[in-house]
Amino acid sequence: MKRSETHERGETSLSRAELIERMVAILGAGGVVSERAQLRTYECDGLASHRVIPSLVLLPENVEQIEAVVRLCHQERIPFVARGSGTGLSGGALPVEDGMLIVTARMNRIVEVDIPNQRVVVEPGVTNLSVTTEVAPEGYYYAPDPSSQLVCSIGGNVAENSGGAHCLKYGFTTNHVTGLEVVLPDGGRVHLGGKTADPPGYDLMGAFVGSEGTLGIATLVTLRILRQPETVQTMLAAFSSPDEAGGAVSGIIAAGIIPAAVEMMDTLAIQAAEATVKAGYPLGAGAILIVELDGPAAEVEHQFREVEGICRSNGASELRIALDADERTRIWKGRKAAFAAMGRISPAYYVQDGVIPRTALPVVLRKISALATDHGLRVANVFHAGDGNLHPLVLYDDAAKGEAERAETVATEILRICIAQGGSITGEHGVGTDKKDDMPKMFTVDDLDTMQRLRCAFDPNGVCNPGKIFPTPRLCGEVPGPHRPHPLQTAGLAEIF
Amino acid sequence: MTRLAELRAIVGNDHARTAVAGDTLDGVRPRFVATPGSVGEVSELLRLAGSSRWSVAPAGSGTKRGWGNPPTSLDLVLNTRRLDRMIEHSEGDLVVSAEAGMTLDSLQTHLEGAGQMLALDPEDTDSTLGGLIAANASGPRRFRYGTVRDLLIGITIVLADGTVAKSGGKVVKNVAGYDLGKLFTGSLGTLGVIVGATFRLHPRPATSRLVKTDVGDAEAVGAALRRILRSSLVPSAINLLADKDTIGQIGILFEGIEPGAEAQAKTAAGLLQGDRDPSVFRGEAAMERWRDLAESSPEDAPVTLKVTCLPAELPDVLKRVNEAAKRCRMTTRVRGQIGNGVLLVGLSVDETSQVVEMVTDLRNFAHEGSVVVLEAPVEVKRRIDTWGSVGDALPLMRKVKEQFDPAGVLNPGRFVGRI
Numbered sequence: 001m002k003r004s005e006t007h008e009r010g011e012t013s014l015s016r017a018e019l020i021e022r023m024v025a026i027l028g029a030g031g032v033v034s035e036r037a038q039l040r041t042y043e044c045d046g047l048a049s050h051r052v053i054p055s056l057v058l059l060p061e062n063v064e065q066i067e068a069v070v071r072l073c074h075q076e077r078i079p080f081v082a083r084g085s086g087t088g089l090s091g092g093a094l095p096v097e098d099g100m101l102i103v104t105a106r107m108n109r110i111v112e113v114d115i116p117n118q119r120v121v122v123e124p125g126v127t128n129l130s131v132t133t134e135v136a137p138e139g140y141y142y143a144p145d146p147s148s149q150l151v152c153s154i155g156g157n158v159a160e161n162s163g164g165a166h167c168l169k170y171g172f173t174t175n176h177v178t179g180l181e182v183v184l185p186d187g188g189r190v191h192l193g194g195k196t197a198d199p200p201g202y203d204l205m206g207a208f209v210g211s212e213g214t215l216g217i218a219t220l221v222t223l224r225i226l227r228q229p230e231t232v233q234t235m236l237a238a239f240s241s242p243d244e245a246g247g248a249v250s251g252i253i254a255a256g257i258i259p260a261a262v263e264m265m266d267t268l269a270i271q272a273a274e275a276t277v278k279a280g281y282p283l284g285a286g287a288i289l290i291v292e293l294d295g296p297a298a299e300v301e302h303q304f305r306e307v308e309g310i311c312r313s314n315g316a317s318e319l320r321i322a323l324d325a326d327e328r329t330r331i332w333k334g335r336k337a338a339f340a341a342m343g344r345i346s347p348a349y350y351v352q353d354g355v356i357p358r359t360a361l362p363v364v365l366r367k368i369s370a371l372a373t374d375h376g377l378r379v380a381n382v383f384h385a386g387d388g389n390l391h392p393l394v395l396y397d398d399a400a401k402g403e404a405e406r407a408e409t410v411a412t413e414i415l416r417i418c419i420a421q422g423g424s425i426t427g428e429h430g431v432g433t434d435k436k437d438d439m440p441k442m443f444t445v446d447d448l449d450t451m452q453r454l455r456c457a458f459d460p461n462g463v464c465n466p467g468k469i470f471p472t473p474r475l476c477g478e479v480p481g482p483h484r485p486h487p488l489q490t491a492g493l494a495e496i497f
Numbered sequence: 498m499t500r501l502a503e504l505r506a507i508v509g510n511d512h513a514r515t516a517v518a519g520d521t522l523d524g525v526r527p528r529f530v531a532t533p534g535s536v537g538e539v540s541e542l543l544r545l546a547g548s549s550r551w552s553v554a555p556a557g558s559g560t561k562r563g564w565g566n567p568p569t570s571l572d573l574v575l576n577t578r579r580l581d582r583m584i585e586h587s588e589g590d591l592v593v594s595a596e597a598g599m600t601l602d603s604l605q606t607h608l609e610g611a612g613q614m615l616a617l618d619p620e621d622t623d624s625t626l627g628g629l630i631a632a633n634a635s636g637p638r639r640f641r642y643g644t645v646r647d648l649l650i651g652i653t654i655v656l657a658d659g660t661v662a663k664s665g666g667k668v669v670k671n672v673a674g675y676d677l678g679k680l681f682t683g684s685l686g687t688l689g690v691i692v693g694a695t696f697r698l699h700p701r702p703a704t705s706r707l708v709k710t711d712v713g714d715a716e717a718v719g720a721a722l723r724r725i726l727r728s729s730l731v732p733s734a735i736n737l738l739a740d741k742d743t744i745g746q747i748g749i750l751f752e753g754i755e756p757g758a759e760a761q762a763k764t765a766a767g768l769l770q771g772d773r774d775p776s777v778f779r780g781e782a783a784m785e786r787w788r789d790l791a792e793s794s795p796e797d798a799p800v801t802l803k804v805t806c807l808p809a810e811l812p813d814v815l816k817r818v819n820e821a822a823k824r825c826r827m828t829t830r831v832r833g834q835i836g837n838g839v840l841l842v843g844l845s846v847d848e849t850s851q852v853v854e855m856v857t858d859l860r861n862f863a864h865e866g867s868v869v870v871l872e873a874p875v876e877v878k879r880r881i882d883t884w885g886s887v888g889d890a891l892p893l894m895r896k897v898k899e900q901f902d903p904a905g906v907l908n909p910g911r912f913v914g915r916i
Contacts, residue, residue, distance in 0.1 A: 114807075114809075116723065116726070116807075116808065116809040117807040117808055117809050117838075118726070118808075139729075160672065161672050161676075163670060163672075167670065171643070171647060172670070172672075174646075174676070174679070175643060175647050184893070189889070190888075190889050190890045190893055191888055191889055191890060192890055194865060194866075195807055195865050196805045196806060196807055196838055196865050196866035196867070197805050197837045197838055197839050197866075198633060198635075198644070198683070198803075198805055198839065198867075199805075199867060199887070200683075200867055200869055200884040200885060200887055200913050201683075201884070201887035201890060201891070201894050201912075201913040201914075202680060202683070202684055202688075202894050202897055202913075203633075203646060203679045203680060203682055203683055203684075204680070204890060204893060204894065204897070206646055206676060206679025206680065206682070207675060207676060207677070207679050207680045209676070209679075210672050210675070210676055211675055227726075227727075227728070227729050228729065229729060229731075230729040250589055253589065253591065254588075254589065256612060256700030256701070256703070257700075258699070258700070295731055295757070296729070296730065296731055296753075296757050296760060296761050297760070298756040298757045298759070298760035298761070299753050299754055299756065299757025299758075299760075299761075300757075301756075302754055302756050302757065303754065355668045355670050355671055356668065357587060357589075357590040357592070357667065357668055358589060358590050359587065359589035359590050384670070387668070387669050387670040388590070388668055388669075388670065389670045422666070422667050422668070423666070423668050423671075424666050424668050424670075424671040424672075424673050425673050426671070426672050426673050427668075427670040427671060427672065428670065428672055429672075430672055431672070431673055431674070435673075439673065439674065442666070442673055442674075443663070443664075443673075443674060444662070444663075446660050446661060446662045447662045447663050447664065447674070448674070449660070449662070450654075450656065450660060450662035450664075450677065450901075451662075451664060451674050451675040451677060453897075453900035453901055454675050454677070454680065454897065454900065455675075456900050457893065457896040457897040457899070457900045458893070458896075469674065469675075
């Protein structure tokens with residue numbers, strides 16, 4: 001018997017009609033979506049291959065409503081999933097059947113802008129880019145910049161620990177959140193971290209960021225904003241092969257330079273991007289690098305010349321330097337459109353997200369290429385070369401029999417290569433639903449079990465975004481004191497792991 | 498078998514002994530000290546401790562042994578100093594993995610050869626890596642590089658029941674699984690024993706500049722800080738040193754390549770131009786002056802408090818520290834990483850009632866941050882919780898402790914809320 005089936009969740013005594021009534025009492029009629037056709041809008045996030053229609057979709061407008069909803073879910077053991085803008089790529093916001101989907105989109109107020117202390121407090125539904133838009137007139141910005149930043153929500157960024165092109169130098173969401181207000185899975189509200197440095201106690205905020213919605217719902221997020229750099233300089237360098245481009249990346253790092261971003265695209269990705277947005281990328285190149293440096297002008301100017309030299313000595317055939325903001329935007333446009341552009345060169349594609357040590361780049365790219373050839377498929381590579389975060393796009397024709405399966409095989413094998421190189425199965429998209437079965441390839445049973453001790457402290461009943469991250473949920477019934485077998489284990493209903 | 502023999506059976510005769518007076522921790526004398534030589538031995542020791550119902554205090558170099566509340570009980574000190582091997586330094590990836598008993602000094606010496614560094618500059622450089630993580634130790638350069646939580650990318654731990662587990666990995670960008678590294682950072686050995694860590698590294702800066710200026714009072718400190726924070730300068734550190742009253746010095750450290758550091762120092766000196774002319778020091782001279790300013794330890798101060806606040810609150814907090822010190826009939830020496838709103842306040846007296854009065858006074862001052870007692874005589878610690886309030890998250894913290902160490906084996910009583 002599967003462990004999940006032995007769990008008591010989903011065993012509410014309320015009928016669906018009663019539940020709707022209770023939820024309407026909390027949220028008003030406009031805050032509860034119950035019609036099947038409307039519910040289908042929410043059946044998946046950015047990972048469209050997994051779809052589940054939730055029992056209800058709830059649209060709270062404030063933290064009190066979230067508390068009331070979650071308390072009710074807790075009392076009735078109804079599983080719930082929080083969702084921001086639904087742009088996630090790992091099925092982290094995939095609804096649970098018979099569960100509630102709590103959408104935070106209506107909680108989209110910027111609550112406080114504190115320029116002197118470089119903090120902004122926002123509700124979870126605020127979009128990533130709107131934080132920067134809000135503080136830009138004062139000369140500040142919010143550093144994490146996932147490609148979906150125009151629509152993705154801060155609450156979702158917190159759940160996924162979102163990165164972006166500039167995390168090589170500036171880090172991820174977790175390095176830019178200083179405080180959280182969280183509604184816990186039992187409906188209680190707590191404050192983790194704050195506005196100031198080193199709050200005493202366990203860094204539960206640090207543990208919460210990146211927990212993919214499994215520890216509670218963030219209802220207020222305090223963000224650190226940064227002063228805009230004095231200078232930003234961007235160049236595009238064309239190489240005859242990814243190997244050469246990889247050599248340039250290693251050269252830059254070896255020179256002690258930490259660029260704001262280093263992005264690489266291979267021939268297929270260049271062609272697709274060009275066909276779509278006409279960024280002016282050199283079509284014949286085997287690979288291009290986008291290198292961006294930012295910081296104090298005197299430093300950037302000097303290092304930029306150094307980077308130019310390193311690119312040339314690694315065989316760069318063409319170097320294009322953005323002379324103004326427009327040209328910089330144009331260089332980035334192709335990169336940011338790369339995923340969507342795949343539609344121009346392939347009927348369908350599978351996006352993978354894996355990480356390798358940067359130095360393993362050439363060998364891994366050759367392995368991926370060989371893997372694609374073996375399976376009769378093409379793989380386009382777009383990635384954050386500076387931090388070894390690969391985004392291979394496995395192209396296939398979903399109309400051709402068996403190709404989708406082969407594409408999935410190739411995508412899975414790519415992860416195996418990443419792990420063998422000492423890397424990770426996900427650099428920024430998250431584990432979610434998509435990769436939970438890959439977790440044991442990277443972590444031991446003890447590793448996963450230890451992580452789930454944290455889960456048990458936050459969500460002992462396993463009702464908060466169940467079925468994500470971990471291939472097998474841990475039973476949280478263990479009481480303090482010497483280890484005793486769980487009753488289900490004794491009854492032979494669940495295996496120990 | 499005697500208890501000592503059992504310990505020796507695990508770690509070998511030379512690495513377990515009966516505790517002596519010098520092993521006493523905040524007035525509590527342990528029974529044994531064991532120094533395991535492998536992760537397996539750590540695990541075995543913890544299993545033995547569990548079955549013997551012992552309390553265990555993990556230890557490294559002992560530089561932070563004065564931190565935290567007095568333990569409610571202590572039987573075994575588990576010292577990680579023998580776990581001091583380098584596991585892997587991947588230069589091209591700017592990543593290093595080492596066992597947790599390695600000291601920061603020896604790690605830095607190794608990395609220096611490759612022109613790299615772990616960008617942590619706590620006061621005690623002979624701390625072990627595990628100790629740094631457990632204490633969340635940091636130094637002035639946190640302004641640019643962040644703290645342990647920003648640099649730690651993987652961790653291996655042994656739980657109280659002997660389970661060996663890891664989280665994170667050896668790549669900087671990685672979101673697979675929960676980030677237990679953050680959970681263990683600053684957990685003061687109450688959740689498990691840290692046995693290995695992987696950090697991201699930074700290139701060693703080629704040169705440095707120190708811009709130093711005298712400041713007359715708390716308002717002047719605030720004004721100088723505001724001007725620097727509002728600029729697009731990228732200092733490595735912004736420090737304050739103030740003795741007795743708030744007349745003190747501000748030092749701003751710039752690191753990087755020659756032209757960048759020079760240009761930034763000039764701009765900063767211009768921004769700080771006031772009644773007193775700032776001085777700019779270069780290269781070795783800069784580092785010498787910087788050490789005087791940032792690393793001079795308040796050796797004459799028997800009690801050290803860590804006061805955090807928002808940068809904009811700094812003048813008020815500095816004034817409050819002064820007023821409280823006067824009321825409590827003592828003087829203070831303040832060293833601050835003011836860009837981060839962190840002040841280390843050394844007190845000139847250790848008389849229990851005076852110290853308690855001072856701490857209470859500062860805690861009563863409504864500001865955003867915290868007042869933590871880092872070093873103080875045990876009599877003081879018996880009177881007040883060294884950590885202060887942690888707000889409404891305390892019950893959740895207790896639940897986390899119960900999950901990781903249900904029998905309360907590790908460092909009982911020493912953490913927040915006497916966890």
